[in-house]
Amino acid sequence: MATVDTEVLSLLLKASSKDFVAKLCNEAFLYRDTVVIPEALIQKTSEGLSIEVQESKNLLNHLSILTKKAVFQGQTEPAAVLKVFPDGFHKNLRDLLAKIIIENLPMWKNHAINNQVSLPRLLDFDWRVDIKTSSDSISRMSVPTCIMQLKVQENSTKIDSVPEVTSMNVELSKETLDTMLDGLGKIRDQLSSVASKGKK
Template sequence: MTPRLALADMAATVSSEDLSNLQLLLKAPSKDAVRDVCLQSHRAPSRRLAEATAATLGVPVSQAAELVRSLHVLSHHVLFYNLSSPEQILALFPESFHSSLKNLITKILLENSPTWRTEAVSDQISLPQLKDLDWRVDMVTGSDSVSRMSVPTCLVQLQMEDPCPTAGGESVSTVTVELSRESLDTILDGLGRIRDQLSVVAGK
């Protein structure tokens, strides 16, 4: 099963206006120019890209900006719905759309979709992952509470790896947790339930 990318703009619907905007690519001086605009517009549209596209196509910046936006929507739509065959992408275009241009756009999208999909997955926010675990049993020898004197506790050290660390932050961090026997029993019971549920799901 191919995972759908959990990015908000991936689900954008390609409108008839978007497809109409793509006709501006007929003004491109070459196929390479069309390819360049398609590739650059996949990332976030910018004023600079719109201006460069306007100069290449010889159109107003406002029209170039709409073209860039429409190409951005189209490429993300193809990724989100995992359109992986020429027929699936060609079906998005109306019959009246320029035949050679839609074939070229389709070819460009199919060639670059695998790379874009990999980039999109790697850019998604991921939860920290357990990298290593260590533990030891200690005796509490100093406390304001006399009842806690000489009570065994378990110190669990978790080494976590954050796939998306903050700027200047470390990707690996260590957390130490102190657990009483009762707390440890509760956790072990919960982990046992999780293990059983994973086994059931994996067995389906």
């Protein structure tokens, strides 16, 4: 992982408020993996701190490195977070950045997990039993079926948008449901086996 240039971070001392620094940290994390940082954000940073455009780009890049490093280490203890900064770094700025990291770390970790490249995720499901009735001139028959509603979250297509949630209904006969439950039982046993080996 790249090294944080604390001299570049010192440009944050020009900020007019702590809220501006906090918002900048969140923006830097949001665009941490983009090749090109939006010009609007660079311009806003430049104007807010009264610095050059190139200085704004460098600052946002190193804030991104800092926030990524914080998420990677996952530390929430103040003493552990403070170790990210070298001796001699401006104390007030160090304490402010540490406080911002600790307050935002749970949200950043959740955002990072949710935006990993992966298959759609099952958020919730509901079910009901339906009776399908068929009739002809010879006999009348009632067949029970299971209707499942699956709520699925798609992968996010934009870094600043909430992934779309879709619902779908699936009809299962008793035979299909028995087969699926048998398969899920085997999957559960395999996952339990892997988890128990990982604890040894």
